[in-house]
Amino acid sequence: xxxxxxxxxxxxxxxxxxxxxxxxxxxxxxxxxxxxxxxxxxxxxxxxxxxxxxxxxxxxxxxxxxxxxxxxxxxxxxxxxxxxxxxxxxxxxxxxxxxxxxxxxxxxxxxxxxxxxxxxxxxxxxxxxxxxxxxxxxxxxxxxxxxxxxxxxxxx
Amino acid sequence: xxxxxxxxxxxxxxxxxxxxxxxxxxxxxxxxxxxxxxxxxxxxxxxxxxxxxxxxxxxxxxxxxxxxxxxxxxxxxxxxxxxxxxxxxxxxxxxxxxxxxxxxxxxxxxxxxxxxxxxxxxxxxxxxxxxxxxxxxxxxxxxxxxxxxxxxxxxx
Numbered sequence: 001x002x003x004x005x006x007x008x009x010x011x012x013x014x015x016x017x018x019x020x021x022x023x024x025x026x027x028x029x030x031x032x033x034x035x036x037x038x039x040x041x042x043x044x045x046x047x048x049x050x051x052x053x054x055x056x057x058x059x060x061x062x063x064x065x066x067x068x069x070x071x072x073x074x075x076x077x078x079x080x081x082x083x084x085x086x087x088x089x090x091x092x093x094x095x096x097x098x099x100x101x102x103x104x105x106x107x108x109x110x111x112x113x114x115x116x117x118x119x120x121x122x123x124x125x126x127x128x129x130x131x132x133x134x135x136x137x138x139x140x141x142x143x144x145x146x147x148x149x150x151x152x153x154x155x156x
Numbered sequence: 157x158x159x160x161x162x163x164x165x166x167x168x169x170x171x172x173x174x175x176x177x178x179x180x181x182x183x184x185x186x187x188x189x190x191x192x193x194x195x196x197x198x199x200x201x202x203x204x205x206x207x208x209x210x211x212x213x214x215x216x217x218x219x220x221x222x223x224x225x226x227x228x229x230x231x232x233x234x235x236x237x238x239x240x241x242x243x244x245x246x247x248x249x250x251x252x253x254x255x256x257x258x259x260x261x262x263x264x265x266x267x268x269x270x271x272x273x274x275x276x277x278x279x280x281x282x283x284x285x286x287x288x289x290x291x292x293x294x295x296x297x298x299x300x301x302x303x304x305x306x307x308x309x310x311x312x
Binding site: 012013015016017018020023025026045047048049050051052053054056057058059061062063065066091093094095096097098099100101104148149152153154 | 169210249
């Protein structure tokens with residue numbers, strides 16, 4: 001698999017709770033290419049519970065969300081002729097997030113999110129996401145990501 | 157406003173990362189009736205950032221998710237002739253979650269989620285959620301919640 005797209009994000013834009021390398025309290029998600037699919041793995045912390053023994057839906061939603069924006073950045077970077085590690089990719093933010101919880105998600109094993117780019121323009125990337133645990137699909141989702149507005153960039 | 161539905165959940169089912177009273181590392185969300193609407197307020201922690209200065213989408217998704225399942229429990233309890241604080245409500249889990257991010261959500265002020273019950277049967281409750289910050293709507297969502305399967309209940 002490739003390097004992680006989040007490790008190519010600009011330093012001042014790397015504080016995301018889900019996937020920022022500079023957020024020590026966050027989930028530190030890492031999205032990589034595996035051929036034409038994108039992959040993020042995450043082992044939930046013990047406190048990330050819903051009903052005891054099962055993973056909290058909001059953690060699954062955070063995984064799908066950041067995997068979607070990471071996939072969007074990687075896909076846009078590739079469309080611009082670059083692979084991960086070769087320059088700074090454009091950044092995307094989430095316009096909408098849909099998650100369908102297919103089965104209760106057991107705690108204790110890594111979540112594996114795999115993404116396929118369903119639609120891509122210069123401004124918008126739609127990623128379909130499947131989340132599995134030990135090979136069993138527990139959730140599916142769709143992330144509509146749009147180019148980060150310049151107004152959101154930190155000043156100074 | 158009423159007492160919080162989460163404070164009526166059974167002790168062994170109160171460990172949710174989003175809304176469990178017995179999860180000291182969680183968000184400790186509290187859902188209350190305000191007339192026929194449900195309300196949850198939450199002040200994100202400094203680390204709950206996306207792009208610096210803005211709230212992480214996964215935190216908004218967690219708020220919408222637990223507000224939806226809390227609203228479902230409160231609505232089912234009311235349909236059974238009970239108000240919050242009068243007995244133990246039935247529990248619901250999320251079948252699907254949709255969040256539309258309408259505006260970048262600034263950090264530093266409480267998020268206010270308000271829910272309206274859009275559809276209700278004995279088995280399923282659909283809640284439409286609006287999230288505002290300082291009176292400005294930043295996100296909307298829909299949560300389809302279903303009765304918790306008996307098989308998810310902790311053994312012992």
